[in-house]
Amino acid sequence: SNPMQHHSVHPQQSSGWSLSEDPLPSLLHLGFTEGQARQLLYEQCKGHHGHKVTMHLCGVSTLISLGMRPxxxxxxxxxxxxxxxxxxxxxxxxxxxLRKLGLVEGSLQRVISYYPKLLTLTPKKVNVVCRFLQEKCLFTTQQVTEILRNFPATMVEDFEQLEYKFQYAYFRMGLRQAEMLQSGLFRVSLVDLHYRHSFLERRGQYQTPDKKGQTRIVNPRPKDVIGGSEYAFLSQVAKATQEEFRVFQKLILREQEEEEQQEEELSGDEEVEESGDG
Amino acid sequence: TKWAATLPRIPATSLALHNFDVNYGLQFGDLWPSVRVAMLCEQKYGALINNFSDVPGLLSELRFKGARDFVQSGRSLGEGTGGAGRLPGEGLTPATGSTEEESMLPEMSPNIRCFVFPKGDIARFKPARPDSCGTLSYYLLDAASLLPVLALDVREGHTVLDLCAAPGGKTLALLQTHAISQLTVNDVSESRMNRVRRTLQSYLPREVWSGNRVAMTTIDGQLWGEMARSTFDRVLVDVPCTTDRHSVMEEENNIFKKMRTKERQKLPALQTQLLVAGMEATRPGGVVLYSTCTLSQLQNEMVVEQAMHVAQDERGVTVEVEDLGPLERHFESTFHFAPRQRLGLLVIPHLTANFGPTYLCKLRRVR
Ligand SMILES: C[S@@+](CC[C@H](N)C(=O)[O-])C[C@H]1O[C@@H](n2cnc3c(N)ncnc32)[C@H](O)[C@@H]1O
Structure with missing residues (x-):
């Protein structure tokens, strides 16, 4: 039960570990209590070789230097x-x-605590997503920062999905960039977005605005369509039963699968024709 | 044709949907969105069992897959078969109530069996297999479209007229009853009658539909009243209508196309004339059944009312509307019925039981 004893096999197993490089004192120096330091070394980062443990200490010290508590x-x-x-x-x-992308002190620490995975991403990866949001989706710099701050998981979303989701919201639902942010679009998956929107659309409760931004009916607020719980969505927006929505999802899924299958078959035919021509 | 290029071409399906939004939005109120989404999603089918085919193990195979016969199951209450617990209040009634319950059973043709997957189940039937003689084992149709046939209540020895028969789904169901002594299958369209012929050929042994038990005619249905006044025990008047589900889904042959506007507007008048003819061709005491696959009151109840007036005033034919309440109660676990109609019964599409629309009204000729 003593973590020290429990993990005492590790030092012998790992190669580059020597007592002189014992990171424990350094951690204490950084402000960790002995218990915290041990937990960090022998539980959180177990399985890493000793020399790496030394290196990650610098990573930890970066976090400390941000003013985060041990x-x-x-x-x-x-x-x-x-x-x-x-x-x-x-x-x-x-x-x-992240600072360069506009995360100021306070938000920086908050987003790291809330979504530490952000720091596992290379600057290149993050920048590609941010540039995509800015250049292709025409979000302003400020809006991109907001996405980073409030919906950091966007950075790891499948790129194709992200692109489809934006296009779906923009073209099919007629949402502007600011509305996308307010609606919680970046919190939901493309599939769920599609389910809810097409459910309302086929029920006649949502219309794509025309070129002038007009619709024949008053659309519900994007926030209520996209971001709310399923219960709220069904009881207040769609006014339908959960049973209906479940069946609908099953049917939509099958529709899509069959569409894809058809497309594949079609493209398959083309290939045959092409090879026949040549 | 310069102007043609600048005219926006709105698909007929959109025109239909817009028309329905306006009319059915009013007619159904809060219920409309739920009907609308169902009509825009894949419809459910029923497998009408072909009694003239013999594929061993077919029924148990269907049951194994989760389908059940919605017509016959629960017919004989208290047998404890699949139908147990289907009627509201069943089981709460003491034993003495059983005869009462039986008398509540709707009057309908026996020998018709149709399998469906339960509410909420979106499974599909495979295309029917032929038996060793090449006769197909079942026919896939909108299960709700059997209700008019069931309600027609064909009995042993009856003579029956199927006034608008093509493509022949209900004709096939009628023949499953084994009870008809003489069936007249009519449709104004030659080409569509050929489809009926092909269907009957692949489902029935030659002796059933050839010879003088089944007659095929292609006469304007409106003429049958004068041609065969007071002749048939049963007349099915399954009229052409706006075929709502088709109209919102398929561009081809869509009655909401601009060039068919006149034809569409004349439908209620044609429907009325067909029903009047059907009433007249029914013998006094016999039954005429009016049905459509539209939700439109203009083509349903109002046609019935109008036809009753015309029949009375111009042909001296009186009919009475029969109560379909027992039928509705019997099938309410399979279909979604619209709240009580002034006349007749209306099955409305619903995602969990995506059949219909089917409207039916049963009339008995009294004079
Ligand atoms: C709804 S469909 C009938 C479906 C058929 N009872 C079935 O269950 O398969 C209507 C039919 O009415 C036919 N029809 C249209 N006008 C007619 C007329 N004046 N007389 C007889 N049939 C007519 C059409 O050709 C069409 O086949």
Missing amino acids: SNILKILQKCPDLCRVKGVQMQQRVDN
Whole structure:
């Protein structure tokens, strides 16, 4: 039950570990209590080789230098053990990059605590997504920062899905960028968005605005369509039963599968024709 | 044709949907969105069992897949078969209530069996297999379209007129009863009658539909009143209508196309004339059944009312509307019925039981 004893096999197993490099004192120096330091070394980051443990210490010190408390850091590493693998230099670059993207003190710490996975992403990856949001989806710099701050998981979303989701919201639902942010679009998956919107659309409760932005009916607020709980959506917006919505989802899924199948078959035919021509 | 290019071409399906939004929005109020989404999603089918085909193990195979015969199950209450617990209040009634319950059973043709998947189940039937003689084992149709046939209540030895028969789904169901002594199958369209012929050929042994038990005619249905006044025990008047589900889903052959506006507007008048003819061709005491696959009051109840007036005033034919309440109660676990109609019964599409629309009204000729 003593974590020290329990994990005491590790030092012998790992190669580059020597007492002189014992990171424990350094952690204490950074402000961790002995218990926290041990937990960090022997539980959170177990399985990593000794020399890496030394390196991640620099990563931890980067977090400390952001003014985050040791207990908080411990929680973060618990939530996202992968962070143990991030070297000090890298960690610093990533934090700097987030700053450059507009995350100011306070929001920076908050988003890291809430979504530590953000720091496992290279600046390149984050920048690609942000640039896509800005250049292709025409979000303003400020809006991109807001996405980063409030919906950091967007950075790891499948790129194709993200693109479809934006296009769906923009063209099919007629949402403007600001509305997308308010509606919680970046919190939901494309599938769920599609279910809810097409349910309302086929029920005659949602219309795509025309070129002038006009509809024949008053659409419900995007926030109520997209961001709310399913219960709220069904009882207040659609006014339908859960049973109906379940069946609808099954049917839509099958419709899509069959559409894709048809497309595949069609493209398959083309290939045959092409090879026949040649 | 310069102007043609600039005219926006709105698909007929959109025109239909817009028309329905306006009319059915008013007619059904809060219920309309739920009907609308169902009509725009895949409809459910029923497998009408072909009694003239013999595929061993077919029924148990269907049951194994989760389908059940919605017509016959629960018919004989208290047998404890699949129908147990289907009627509201059943089981609460003491034993003495059983005769009462039986008398509550709707009068309908026996020998018709049709399998459906339960509410909420979106499974589909495979295309029917032929038996060793090449006769197909079942016919896929909108299960709600059997209600008019069931309500017609064909009995042993009856003579029956199927006034608008093509493509022949209800004709096939009528023949499953084994009770008809003489069936007249009519449709004004030659080409569509050929479809009926093909259907009957692949489902029935030659001796059943050839010879003098089944007669095929292609006469304007409106003429049957004068041609065969007071002749048939049963007349089915399954009229052409706006075929709502088809109209919102398929561009082809869509009655909401601009060029068919006149034809569409004349439908209620044609329907009325067909029903009047049907009433007249029924023998006094016999039954005429009016049915459509539209939700439109203009084509349903109002046609019935109008036809009753015309029949009375111009042909001296009196009919009475029969109560379909027992039928409705019997089938309410399978279909979604619209709240009480002034006349007749209306099955409305619903995602969990996506059959219909089917309207039916049963009339008995009294004079
Ligand atoms: C709703 S469909 C009938 C479906 C058929 N009872 C079935 O269950 O398969 C209506 C039919 O009425 C026919 N029809 C249209 N006008 C007619 C007329 N004046 N007399 C007889 N049939 C007519 C059409 O050709 C069409 O086949």
